[in-house]
Amino acid sequence: MSRSISDSDLVSTFAHLGIDRDSAAHYAGRLEHLLLINRCGECSTYHHPPRPMCAKCWSTDVAATEVTGNGVIDLLIFLHQGPQAPGVDYSTPYPVASVALDEQAGLRFTATVIGSPNEEIAIGQRVTLDWFDRAGVPTPAFRLVGGAA
Amino acid sequence: MSTSSRNPMKDLVAFAGAATTGFSAHNTDRTPLSLAAEACSKLLRECGLKASDIDGICGPSSVSAGDLQNTLGIPELTWWSNPPIPFVNQVIQAASAVHAGVCDTVLVYHVPYRHAFFTASALRDPFRRVMPAIAPGGNPDTMWGPIGYTAWASRYIHDYNVPKERFGLVAINDRSNAQDNPGAAMREPMTMDDYMSARMVRWPLCLLDMDVPVDGADAFIITTTERARDLPFSPVMINAAVLGMVDANVEDQTVSLEHHGHHVVAKALKAKSDFWIDDIDVYFPYDGFTIITLNWLENIGFCGRGEAGDFLAANWDAEKNRILINGRIPVNPHGGALSEGGTQGSGHIREAIHQLQGRAGVRQVANARRTLVTAGGFFYNAQGLALHRD
Numbered sequence: 001m002s003r004s005i006s007d008s009d010l011v012s013t014f015a016h017l018g019i020d021r022d023s024a025a026h027y028a029g030r031l032e033h034l035l036l037i038n039r040c041g042e043c044s045t046y047h048h049p050p051r052p053m054c055a056k057c058w059s060t061d062v063a064a065t066e067v068t069g070n071g072v073i074d075l076l077i078f079l080h081q082g083p084q085a086p087g088v089d090y091s092t093p094y095p096v097a098s099v100a101l102d103e104q105a106g107l108r109f110t111a112t113v114i115g116s117p118n119e120e121i122a123i124g125q126r127v128t129l130d131w132f133d134r135a136g137v138p139t140p141a142f143r144l145v146g147g148a149a
Numbered sequence: 150m151s152t153s154s155r156n157p158m159k160d161l162v163a164f165a166g167a168a169t170t171g172f173s174a175h176n177t178d179r180t181p182l183s184l185a186a187e188a189c190s191k192l193l194r195e196c197g198l199k200a201s202d203i204d205g206i207c208g209p210s211s212v213s214a215g216d217l218q219n220t221l222g223i224p225e226l227t228w229w230s231n232p233p234i235p236f237v238n239q240v241i242q243a244a245s246a247v248h249a250g251v252c253d254t255v256l257v258y259h260v261p262y263r264h265a266f267f268t269a270s271a272l273r274d275p276f277r278r279v280m281p282a283i284a285p286g287g288n289p290d291t292m293w294g295p296i297g298y299t300a301w302a303s304r305y306i307h308d309y310n311v312p313k314e315r316f317g318l319v320a321i322n323d324r325s326n327a328q329d330n331p332g333a334a335m336r337e338p339m340t341m342d343d344y345m346s347a348r349m350v351r352w353p354l355c356l357l358d359m360d361v362p363v364d365g366a367d368a369f370i371i372t373t374t375e376r377a378r379d380l381p382f383s384p385v386m387i388n389a390a391v392l393g394m395v396d397a398n399v400e401d402q403t404v405s406l407e408h409h410g411h412h413v414v415a416k417a418l419k420a421k422s423d424f425w426i427d428d429i430d431v432y433f434p435y436d437g438f439t440i441i442t443l444n445w446l447e448n449i450g451f452c453g454r455g456e457a458g459d460f461l462a463a464n465w466d467a468e469k470n471r472i473l474i475n476g477r478i479p480v481n482p483h484g485g486a487l488s489e490g491g492t493q494g495s496g497h498i499r500e501a502i503h504q505l506q507g508r509a510g511v512r513q514v515a516n517a518r519r520t521l522v523t524a525g526g527f528f529y530n531a532q533g534l535a536l537h538r539d
Contacts, residue, residue, distance in 0.1 A: 016287040049399060075292065075300040075401060078352035082289045093352060094289055098300060098401040110401045111290050123307045139290070 003028050013137055023050040025064035030138050033131045035109065036064035037101070046104045067109075069129020069140070071099040074108055076123050086135040095121050099142055115143045156389055156421040162244040163384035164536070165254075165370040165377040167502040168192035171332030172261065172365035172490035176274050179364060181260040185212045186220045188368035189258055193221075196370055196380050198254070200224060205252030207243040207371075209234050209493075212260050221256075228252040234259065235435075235525045236494035237532030241390045243371045253376065257369040259495035267362040295359075295438070297400025297528060299351040302440035305406055306353055308455065311443075313353065315458025317344035318465065318472070319439040320357045320487050325471040327484025329512045334363045334490040338470075358439040363490030367499045385505045385536050389422035393531040400528055410531025411448040414523065422521075422535035426450055430517040431504050432478050433497040435524045436485040445523045482512045494524035498534065505538045 003010065005028060011019055014027040026049075029036035039046045040054035041061035053060050078093035088094055095113040100106070113121050114132060127142035168191045170184055177184075185208065193200070200221055205228040206214040214229035228251040232238045236259050243255040263271040265278050266286075272278060292300045305311060320339060327333035339357070347355040370380075377384035393413030397404050419425055426432070426449060434445035443457035451474065452460035466473035472480040483489050483500035490496065503509040504517045522534040 048402065055396060075304055077292075077296065077299045077303050079289060080349045080352060082351075083286045085287060085289050088289050093349075096290060096292065096296075096300075098292055106397070106402070106404060108401050110292050123304065141290075 005031060022052050026050050029064060029066070030140065033138055034066050035069045035129055035140055037067045037103070037107070037109070038062045039065040046101075046107050048107060048109060067101055067103045069099075069101070069109070069142070070145075071101040071109075071127060073097045073113075073121070073123050073125050073127060073142075074100045075110075076121065078118060093118060097121070097127070097142055099127055109140070111140045111142055113144070114141045120144065152416045152420045154420040158244060158248040158387065159421070159423075160386040160388055161374055162247050162371060163374040163377040163386045164502045165372055165380045165384060166192055166196045166382050166506075167367065167369045167499040168195055169332055169367045169496070169499055170365045172334040172363040172492070172496075174334035174361050174363055174490065176263055176271060176277070177364040180276075181212045181262050181366075182216055182220060184262070184364060184366035185217055185258045185260045185368070188366035189217065189221060189256055192368040192370060193256070196382070198370065198380070203254055203256045205229060205243060205246055205255035206257075207231070207239050207246075207255055208258040209239070209260065211262060212258070217256075217258065223256070226252070228255070234493040235530050235532060236492070236498060237390060237392065237522070237524050237534055240369075240371065240387070240498065240534065241392065244387050244390065247371060247373060254370065254372040257371050258366060259492065260366045261363050261490055261492045261495070263362045263364050271362065292401040294400070296351060297403075298438040298440055298526060299354045300400065301403070301406055301527065302358070302438065303353050305440060305443070305455070308406075311455065311458050313345065314341060315461065316358055316439040316443065317341050318458065318461040319436060319442045320344050321470060322461075322472045323436060323481055323485040323487040323489075325469060326479070326482050326512070327488035329482070329510075330484050330489055332365075333484040333488055334361050334365075335484070335488045354438065354440070357487070360437045360486035360491030361488065363492070365490060365492075367492065367495040369499070369502070382506045382508065383538050385502045385538055388424070388535040388537050389418055390534050391417040391421065391532070393417060393533070394529060398528050403527060406444055406527075407454065409527040410525065410529070411445060411523070411527060414525075414531045414533040415448050415450065418521070418523075418533035418535060424519050424535065424537065426521065429478060429519045429521050431482060431501070431514045431520050432474065432480050433501055433520060433522040433524075434480065435494060435497065435526065436481060436487050437491060437493070437526060439487070441526050444527070449521070449523055479514055482509070482514065494522070494532065497522050497524060501534075501536050505536060
């Protein structure tokens with residue numbers, strides 16, 4: 001797959017997230033504000049994290065495919081302490097949510113939640129995808145849709 | 150999936166003994182190798198074994214089998230392995246090697262250690278800082294590893310409307326039991342107020358929901374049951390041993406708390422063993438996080454979905470401030486991972502052996518004959534052991 005960024009630059013940008021050849025397309029998508037999730041070209045099943053084969057049909061025809069990022073919060077925690085990361089201040093607990101994406105039952109993506117006070121974030125709420133920059137790198141996040149679910 | 154009851158190793162391989170250094174919740178000035186060597190030499194002396202009686206070594210990768218062999222002067226090995234923890238991995242590999250005839254008598258060890266990743270105070274020790282990193286860092290946007298347990302604890306509370314005090318019963322049980330264990334790292338009594346006011350780490354789990362990083366070591370002898378009968382302590386036979394994992398094993402992709410590694414272990418261990426929860430005298434569910442213990446109680450069949458907290462309250466020994474299932478079965482009498490120390494299962498198995506050998510001192514469960522150890526968590530490391538004596 002052709003990319004506008006060299007492998008060397010891509011790896012150095014995402015080394016702290018454990019990038020490898022199987023996840024390279026997903027991370028390259030982030031640079032263009034695209035949430036790419038691996039999808040099977042044979043049976044259309046999505047999976048995440050990126051694997052080199054479809055677990056449903058063993059096809060190797062899997063491609064990082066754009067998803068909307070719309071979904072529902074399935075898992076939710078608030079970090080009162082955690083790893084050092086640019087711009088993360090745990091003095092306000094840091095939300096992390098696993099969101100069940102609308103594209104496929106049971107398919108989840110994990111990111112932080114932005115734009116709402118912690119008291120308003122809860123399991124079961126609908127969210128949409130947004131992006132913010134962390135040390136200059138586009139980073140996916142979720143934002144609550146409308147009011148409380 | 151079919152669950153096989155095939156188990157040709159049943160009762161033919163046994164633990165001949167177990168020993169420990171005891172555990173410290175503070176940085177010691179000891180290396181993992183030094184702690185392993187202490188526990189192993191103590192055990193070999195107790196069992197009346199010479200270095201030349203050992204022909205197999207198995208432990209975690211943090212102390213290589215070669216370094217331990219060299220340190221203890223064990224002249225010749227025909228088998229060794231350093232599989233990943235938790236500790237039933239080590240037990241199954243060693244027992245399988247004995248049963249297959251690759252070796253006869255294995256020295257098995259584990260070294261829980263305050264690695265720099267675990268705590269800020271461990272990070273301050275320069276000798277610990279230069280050890281290889283055991284976990285990734287720098288990304289808060291993940292449910293990776295230990296964080297996944299917090300995520301599913303949050304979901305459990307949401308789905309079943311469980312008050313946080315129910316999690317506290319797991320922590321208090323361990324602390325009450327640890328008061329009878331001189332080797333435990335945390336022995337100060339714990340009240341529910343102490344638990345509820347503990348520092349929040351990752352909401353909804355607080356410091357006292359998480360196991361204690363410790364320095365220390367456990368050691369074990371695994372050999373044929375026949376050989377073990379010639380040694381000083383009664384053999385603790387491995388009736389059944391399994392690991393369990395499902396395909397959706399990534400923390401944030403796990404299907405639900407009703408479908409993960411625990412359920413594979415419960416089904417397979419029940420199919421392969423000769424006894425089950427009504428037959429045991431003491432129970433060892435893993436407790437690296439309180440949610441794991443609550444979920445094990447449900448998954449092994451003591452109670453229904455979401456009912457573990459109420460089950461603990463109904464099976465509470467108010468006098469000793471601890472769990473006593475059906476007024477009879479203590480749970481993690483050594484203090485478990487939350488109070489003896491985070492041993493990744495080795496402490497649970499060591500205490501199980503001491504209980505079945507009648508060597509548990511003031512913690513001894515009268516006439517203990519059978520036990521189940523359900524070790525590990527939900528994602529990559531669920532494990533089970535059924536142990537008994539004659």
